[in-house]
Amino acid sequence: MSGVFTRDDEYFMRAALAEARVAFDEGEIPIGAVIVCEGRIIARAHNEVERLLDPTAHAEVLAITSATQSLGGKFLSSGCTLYVTVEPCTMCAGALFWSRVGRIVYGAKEEKFGYSCHAPSLFPKAIRVEGGLLEVEARELMQSFFASRR
């Protein structure tokens, strides 16, 4: 699903892209995420699978864990939005489902591992998902990472 995005959306996705660039520089698959609650970034994270030797350490999972710590409860709220540079995988989509986030905005589509390949009907209506924001930047970062590894 592609969405109609505001200037704020773009601002927050640029913050997620900045996280993705940190991942890139650290030799991690360059995906970044931020969680915004009432107009304020409450969590920033990037993929840390290599550093933590943990296959579950995706940007979204780390951002959710960080955000719930910041909020002091086990759930996010419907007023929270997660911005992530690439479509969440099935694991991260499942984590977002449990988190009760209100809205998910992603950049580039993930054709092979995106949740919409394996669990397209996962989200209830209460969780809005919109893709395509700054997708070119997000995709170029991924392509440039994988090209550098060949």
Next chain:
Amino acid sequence: MSGVFTRDDEYFMRAALAEARVAFDEGEIPIGAVIVCEGRIIARAHNEVERLLDPTAHAEVLAITSATQSLGGKFLSSGCTLYVTVEPCTMCAGALFWSRVGRIVYGAKEEKFGYSCHAPSLFPKAIRVEGGLLEVEARELMQSFFASRR
């Protein structure tokens, strides 16, 4: 899928049930997991969503993180089996997909949140999934937990 289980399988599932009982006593949804590698338990975990205030802190995710630390790499191997008392949810199934575990054995089916409801085709053939081992014990623990909360 239900499987043919060995005495070892039952031994390891009893270890997962012991973890589930720890969760029960701590007021957590009573699900436990262990990861076995070459006949040895390398990780034990139970649901800790309440204690950690983290909606991603399911038994399987915590067990994977613990197991990769124990092995010193970012992946499990095809020789590893995860035993979990209840069918993994979509998030945990996604985590197990990334972990490259070789086999998943679960106890009770999870009719509402089990991965087979939302992502039934997630696992490649290299990951074998078998359910139904000591399912009565696992289900009774869950039912007794939710009955005590009503």
